[in-house]
Amino acid sequence: MALPLHGVRVLDLTDGLGESAGRFLADLGADVVRIECPGGSASRTAPPLRNGVSIPFALRNANKRGIVLDLDDDAGRDRLRDLASHADILVESLAPGYLAERGVGAADLCRVNPELVAVSVSGFGQDGPYREWASTEQVLYALSGGLSRSGEPGMAPLLPPTGPADESVGVHTAWSALLAYYDRLHTGRGQTVDISAFEVLVHGFDPGFGVQGSAAAGRSEDFPRGRPDAANFYPVFRCADGQVRIALLAKRQWRAMFEWLGEPAEFADSKFDTIPARFAASDRLNPLIEELFSTYTRDRLVAEGARRGIPIGGVSTVSEVLETEHFAVSGTFVDTEIAPGVSARVPSGYATIAGARAGIRTRAPGLGEHTDEVLGAVPADAAPVAAPRHEVGTRPFEGLRVLDMGVVVFGAELGRQFADYGADVIKIENAAFPDGLRQSKRGSALAASVAWGHRNRRSLGVNLRDPEGIRIFEKLVAEADIVLANFKPGTLASMGLSYDRLTAINPRIIVSESSAFGSVGPWNTRLGYGPLVRAACGVSAMWRYSDTSDGLCDGSTVYPDHIAGQVAATVVLAALVERLRTGTGTEIEVAQADTAIVQLGTILAAESLEPGSIHAPGNSDPYRAPSGVFACAGDDEWCVVTVRDDADWTRLCAVVGRPELADDPRFATTELRIRHRAEADEVLAGWLALRSPTEAMETLQASGVPAGAMVRLPELLTDPQLVARGAYTELEHEMLPAALPTAKQVAHFSTLPDWPLRQAPLSGQQTREICEEILGLSSAEIDSLVREGVLQPAAGDPALEEAASSTV
Structure with a gap:
């Protein structure tokens, strides 16, 4: 390959x-x-x-x-x-x-x-x-x-x-x-x-301060001091042989669950079609679901949920993940040599390109293994690459056009990478099936996630369920460079927009498709949300206080959506590099589950080599002590400290005023400190309890000991390091009551400019502009397509008003 x-x-x-x-x-x-x-x-x-x-x-x-x-x-x-x-x-x-x-x-x-x-x-x-x-x-x-x-x-x-x-x-x-x-x-x-x-x-x-998941509709918009009660965002229930997680987000999903529960009268009100109402009633609703689920096995619940259109996923331990049939069939894992004489079951890699996994091929090198080979070779001149010339300081993707069919967090994050760096990213939208991010809990107001995630794009409203809408999309493909989508596998093909069809229209097109579990394997049609991916990949089982804890504490995170979008963007960018050499595009697939499994790879590989060795560690680093999250002076104030080695321990003992403990035989090595973890932790805990997190952090860091105060979100905006590096700026939108804090940049480039901050479009806002500029349609042709429901410009368009009046 x-x-x-x-x-x-x-x-x-x-x-x-x-x-x-x-x-x-x-x-x-x-x-x-x-x-x-x-x-x-x-x-x-x-x-x-x-x-x-x-x-x-x-x-x-x-x-x-x-x-x-x-x-x-x-x-x-x-x-x-x-x-x-x-x-x-x-x-x-x-x-x-x-x-x-x-x-x-x-x-x-x-x-x-x-x-x-x-x-x-x-x-x-x-x-x-x-x-x-x-x-x-x-x-x-x-x-x-x-x-x-x-x-x-x-x-x-x-x-x-x-x-x-x-x-x-x-x-x-x-x-x-x-x-x-x-x-x-x-x-x-x-x-x-x-x-x-x-x-x-x-x-x-x-x-x-970035794109949030669908459950954000049920969250408070203030910043409470304590942990949010995230258990009800994506609740976990005991069943006959384990645990399952449910993600009731869309109205149709709730209606299916309501029917399965036997249509209890107390939840018949239409207000429960909304996420906030169900969250508010979780103390009454969740026991009903738990009672229903208690007699089902995990696999049967998942299957029944799929039959009813209810997103349910099993919560898997890391040992179960290693033996899951889907991941074996999909190529997520490979059994391979990782060091001389040592083989393990390990994650292969993030992506599939042109139908083949771009993953592990050779083991890690031994120390200096290729020194003679590399230093003794005469470097060949690099093959020239014919690329259009840009001025230094311009945006690298200027001149590229992206057709962005992506939805929710993953779609927003992926498309934004190209929009921020100069590509003309056209978000393809259908008013009958709005992006989940547009479904605001504040009525007609714009969701903050749309402002964050859709900035720097243009929006084209088009009905791709209409043959004429498909023809319009195909004409755009002929003039485009990239198509992005994250639907259920097979969706593009069912619309007549398979990769084979798109590459026949434009051999230079790069098509990136993503889904929860990929297109290959028995889970390929499963409804996928980040919480269900985390549960299926072992992340949730590891993100709890202990193996026996019922509470899974990953409910408030959006992982792996953002980073999976970044993975896909990197693979698409690699394909753009290759296209400069070959002139042809390719087909890319990224499964969000593969992102989570690659990133949990160390834990999974260790478990494969020593079954039963991996457990949910809570806040204790199993390989270092003292370590963890320690209470500080004040209400709900905490500091994280990690003693990495003997030198850190010696420095810590001096800081806390106990230099004699550096020579205490109980704490002489990392292994001994782990064996006496409670005593080692107490040395640190007593000192921290008398200090604020910031004071403790600064004192420990001044001595070279890794420490970090628990920072709440508003405090990020005034953090000295983030302020000094210009990490935040403000994002404005005419439909927002106030400007939003937003990232100014992540990496700092010496010649690339900062991101622009053009406001996110309303759905269909540039429909006319795009059809005139790219497709060459006349106003009369656009008006006709609007009246026929093929094109969907933003509200207030004259043709929309004309179509509405003709139906009265």
């Missing part, structure tokens, strides 16, 4: 943070050379380990070649400069300033090779007051605002399972690197890119 990034040369100097970016680029076909110091990367010993192998290192470095360079040696630095002179992309995640101090920083290497894209990834970015702070996945999650929304009311906030946050940083890094490279192909100039993992989590993982 010819992968889209074949021929792209990447140097990977990451260590832990950002490693999965190179893996993603390698999956897509890039030649990724992993560069390590003589003693090997610290991530080679990152837990969990099985058979002496670091599972995260093995997964995040598959498909790469590995070499050793000593960057404290002149010869090593010269070799790096030589490699950089022939490379396209460099990704590094060493401490800010580490490479620059040695004369081989990002800017230095871009001077060696002006076409190089040099990406620096760090916990907090290359500047700002937190620049030197230590970070861990848990610390970043606390600071991102996510922790304040996680956990059960009245209990400590709960950390999510490890993996998804770090892996999301890798996805954003791969996207940003490829975006700058695509820009270079058009401008001839590389650039530096600064990525803060903190900002990725704030803006791109599960943003508090």
Whole structure:
């Protein structure tokens, strides 16, 4: 299989943070050379380990070649400069300033090779007051605002399972690197890119000021101090042999559930067709559902839900996920060698391209395994790429046209990536089947999620259930570059818009389809929402206080919708790179379930190698102590602290005024501190209880100990690091009562401009404009199509009013 990034040369100097970016680029076909110091990367010993192998290192470095360079040696630095002179992309995640101090920083290497894209990834970015702070996945999650929304009311906030946050940083890094490279192909100039993992989590993982899921209609719009009671957003019920989750969002779904319950009189009122009314009555409604479900098995409930059109999903443990038939058939998992002599069942990769999985092909390299091969080769000149020329500083997607059929969070996030960077993104809408984001709980007012998610687009209202509507769409395809959709598998084909049909119209078209579970396997027709994906993939089972806890605490998150959209955008961008070489498009498929499983891959692979070893850890990091979420002075105030190693423990003991404990034999090693976790945690807990989260965080960070206060959403807008880096701006819309805080940027590019903030269109607002400009239709032709119900311009269009008056 010819992968889209074949021929792209990447140097990977990451260590832990950002490693999965190179893996993603390698999956897509890039030649990724992993560069390590003589003693090997610290991530080679990152837990969990099985058979002496670091599972995260093995997964995040598959498909790469590995070499050793000593960057404290002149010869090593010269070799790096030589490699950089022939490379396209460099990704590094060493401490800010580490490479620059040695004369081989990002800017230095871009001077060696002006076409190089040099990406620096760090916990907090290359500047700002937190620049030197230590970070861990848990610390970043606390600071991102996510922790304040996680956990059960009245209990400590709960950390999510490890993996998804770090892996999301890798996805954003791969996207940003490829975006700058695509820009270079058009401008001839590389650039530096600064990525803060903190900002990725704030803006791109599960943003508090970003597109929200359908259940947002039932949430309070203020910012309560305690955890939201998220159990009723997507409730979980016990059944005869486990647990299931239900997602009653659409009116038709509720009506089917009402019928299944025997049409109880107390819920017959039409007000219960709305999400807020059902949420408000959950104390009476949920017991009825639980009683009904109690006699059914999990599989029977899922099947009966599918028959009735009710979204129900089973809650699977990680061991069950590994044995799920659907994931075996779909190619989500492969049994493969991940280190010499060590094989495991592991996630293959994020995407399918032209019908083949772009996933794991070779195991992670041994230390220096390819040094002679890489350093001894004479680099060939890169094949020229014929790309239209752009001026430096323009938006990389200018001149591209995208037909965006995407809906809800995933669709909004995917299309926005191209709209923000200059593409003409045309949102295809049908008033009879509105995007879920447009179904506001505030009557005619615009939903904030529409303003966030649909900005910078144009909207075309067209009825694709009408043959004439299909013909109009096909004419647009002839002039387009990309088609995006996230319907149930087979929907486009059933409309006569299969990939074969679209590529016959336009061989250059790139078609990206996404769904919950993909088009292959027994679950391919399942109704899919993010909460059901999380439940099916093991995320929900790991996101609770313990294995025996009934409460699943992932109800308030939108994961994996945002990051799955980013995954799809990255694969589409890789296909655009390939199209510059070949002139032809391709077909892409991304299943949201595959995104969740890849990002939970370390946990799943560890369980496959040692069945029964993985449990829901709650707030305790099973591989480090002390660690977790600790109460601070004040009402519902918390701080996350992670002691990574013996050096952190020594520093912590000095900070809390107990230096003698650094020599206490009970705490001499990480293993011993884990064995005496309660005592080690108490050393920290007593000190934190007397301090505010901010004071504690700043004191610990000043000593090099990773710590992060639990930040509530409004506090993000005044966070010193985010303010210093210009992380937020305001988004206005004529139909909103006030401006919305919104991301100004995620990655910081040295030459790409900030995103524009053109307001989101009303449904069908540019219908006439698009039909005149692209299709060349006359006003009379458009009027006729409007009267026939084929075209759907925005309310107030004269032809709409004429059609309405003719029916009176």
